[in-house]
Amino acid sequence: MLDQTQHHRYIPGLDGLRAFAVLAVIAYHLDFNWANGGFIGVDIFFVLSGYLITSIILPAYGNDITLSFRDFWLRRMRRLLPAAMLMIIATVIWTVLFNRELMQTVRGDATSSLLYVSNWWFIFHDLSYFDSFGSPSPLKNLWSLAIEEQFYIVWPILLLFGMYILKKRERLAIAVLLLALGSAVLMSVLYVPGGDPSRVYYGTDTRSFELLSGCALALVWPMKRLSSNRLPNKLKRALHRTELAAFAFLILCIYxxxxxxxxxxxxxxxxISLLAAVFIACVSHPSSFVxxxxxxxxxxWIGTRSYGIYLWHYPVIVLSTPVQEIGNPVYWHAAVKVAVTLILAEASYRFIEMPIREDGFRPFFRAVFLNKLLEWKTSSVLNKVSMGLTIAALLIFAGGLSGLADENKQPQWTHSKFHQETSAAPDQPSAQNEEEKDEKAKTDESQDQAETSDQQKSSGQQTKENQDQQPPNRSGKEVLAIGDSVMLDIASNLRHRMPGITIDGKVGRQVSPALQLTSAYESFNQPDKAVIIELGTNGYFTDGQMDALLNxxxxxxxxxxxxxxxxxxxxKVNESLKRQANNRKNVTLVDWHSEALQHPEYFTSDGVHLVPKGAEALAGLIVQAMK
Structure with missing residues (x-):
């Protein structure tokens, strides 16, 4: 039985390591510029989970594993499900009551999270871990919990089968490392430079190497065999140098x-995973200084509650951060969010997690719900109120998941009518008119096929009228403008200021697809012509991609x-654009970022797209730069 294999010692340093990992993740999600790599805290969690779960299953000595799968999986459910369920219910209720326009997003995320498949849900619904316009899903952090649960289902079976076939732990460790290498190779193959890395970031197949690294460590460095006897000074110094180097490496990665x-x-x-495994091996040893x-x-204290802290921090941050504050953290706001997270995590740990972990599901629900219902008539007013609030909360949660609480309007950015009519004009002024293509009225940034290149241009008579009414193009050059949906926001303003301008904008466009346009607009690569490039809204690009576009x-x-x-x-995008402007004589930087930070009123609720006043401001800034 599993109980027979669980006599492992408590290692307080590993709780401290959990604290380090979860604090790094929180700093990353708070957008602190010194924690751009804080997401590696999840990598550390994965390696540590693989190490601990394998150490629990393996016997202290010998290779004969006696394991009750039912007991193992039940223990995992007791450990992980209650806190996650509480957080999901609370988040859905908050969304229903205070942010109902997010409900359509949260419903699917909540359902997939309860089924432990949210990582694949996000992949198949094109939800990036690193973006999402408007308010991101407050449940997006549960992707890692889904991967862990999927791993916990499969790994005990693989471990028993592998030990049965290979007999020795060392052989099995080599096989596990080969599997880890295969997972890492798959990540490398599937990754597209300059594209959204979410497929490889969320995928169980492409993240398994981190868990497997911890599993391999447990096979060759079992915590149950680590001696508390004093090491010789030479070995102790080697241990200290190794752990300090590994810890320094992880800190540098975060920065x-x-x-x-x-x-x-x-x-x-x-x-990073292998270095994390080395660091865990050092910290697990009784002679470890770190x-x-x-x-x-x-x-x-933080480490023992790290699971609850990880669960709660993301919805607290997402649901309390104004769009204009994303990327520009206010430190006292961040302190309040961290405090709220710690309070919620402590309440979850004390009143939900520990009672269920120690007593099980049935005694907990009997004490919290069933007994109170049976003793309703004789119970105190406080118990009746708490029971009534609990029932009301569950009804609101059910209403949210069922769709009854949905708001009519969708949380989507929409083109106004004049935005829908600002597609690319032909690159030759004498081209014939083409009919406007049909478009959906509502278009989200995540819809990569929502294109606005309608090849539309005003007739000669309309152009003449516009030239009589609009200021002339002072640059005296033919102008091409390439961009994404923000370019669509300002297209009418640019046409007003520069009649005859060729505009090619597309919702969701990134630099990589924009490279395919260069051959069509080759005629603009002349000294007497100008090209406006507005890209970077939808994601980062490599220096090579931008070099190719500018060349x-x-x-x-x-x-x-x-x-x-x-x-x-x-x-990252703005630094790259600034470097390009500094290194090329024919490139001028239009500093929209500095102007926009001073005017949050220029933006719609997603903090990205522009209201008419903002569109006029950006168009004016571009024209001013071209004088």
Whole structure:
């Protein structure tokens, strides 16, 4: 039985390591610029989970594993399900009561999270871990819980089968490492540089190497066999140097790495996982110095509640952060969010997690619900009120999941009528008119097929009338404008100021697809022509991709519009555009970001797209730069 294999010692330093990992994740989600790599806290959690769960299953000595799958899976359910269920219910209720326009998003996320398949749900619904315009899903952090649960179902079976076939732990450890290598290779193959990394970031198949790294460590460095006897000084010094180097490496990764660095997906995450495994091995040893430091009581307190803290921090941050504050954190706001998270995690730990972990589901629900219902007539007023509130909360939760609480309006950004009519004009002024293509009235940034290249141009008579009414193009050049949905927002304003301008905008466009347009607009690569490029709203791009786009118009005057998008990649995009402007004589930077930060009223509720006043401001800034 499982109980026979669970005599492992408590290692307080590992609780401190949990605290380090969860604090790194929180700092990342609070958008602190010194924690761009804080997401590696999840990598540490995965490696630690693989190590601990394998250590629990393995016997202290020998290779004969006696395991009750039912007991194992029931223990995992007791450990993980109650806190997650509470957080999901609370988040759905909050959304129904205070942010109902998010309900359509939250419903699917909640259902998939309860079934432990949310990571695949996000993949198949094109929901990026690193973006989402408007308010992100407050349940998006549960993707990692889904991966862990899927792993817990499969790994005990694989471990028993592998031990039966290979007989020795060392052989099995090699086989596990080969599986981990295969997972990392798959991540490298599926990753597209400059694209959204969510497929490889969320995928169980492409993240398994982190869990498997911890499993391999448990096979060769079992915590049940680590001796408390003093190490010789030479070995102790080697242990201390190794753990300090590994810890320093992880800290540097949190500071320097960002989620769009290609090396992460070409072996970088595997390297981080292996270093995390080395660090866990060192901290687990009784002679560890860093393990002693991580045993500090406040860190252990956070570590023992790290699961609840991880669950609660993301919905607290998402549901309490104004769009204009994303990417520009206010530190006292962040302190309040962290405090609220700790309070909720403590309540969950004390009143939900520990009672169920110690007594089981049935005694808990009997004490909390059934007994109170049976003793309704004789119970106190306080018990009646609490029971009534609980029933009301469950009804609101059910109404939210069923769709009864939905709001009519959708949480989508929509083109206004004049935005729908601002597709690309032909690149030759004498081209014939083409009919406007049909478009949906409501278009979301995540719809990569929502295109607005209608190839539409005013007739000669309309152009003449516009020229009589509108100011002339002072640059005296033919102008091409390439961009995404923000370009569509300003298209009418640009046409008003620069009659004859060719505009090619598309919802959801990134730099990589924009490269395919260069051959069609080759005629604009002339000294007497100008090209406006407004890209970066929808994600980061590599320097090579931007170089290729700018090289295609190397003879023309180029005006690069930087971006104001409340997402993690904003600073990365703007730094890249600034470098390009500094390094190329024919490139001028249009600093929309600085202007936009001073005027939040320029934006719609998603903090990205523009109201008419904002569209006029951006168009004016571009024209001013072209004078």
């Amino acid at each position: 320097f790495v960002d989620e769009y660095a290609p090396f992460l997906y070409h072996g970088g995450m595997l390297l 393990g002693y430091l991580l045993s500090w009581k406040p860190l252990r 295609a118009f190397s003879k023309a005057d180029i005006y690069l519009v930087n971006t104001r998008v409340p997402r993690q990649w904003e600073s």
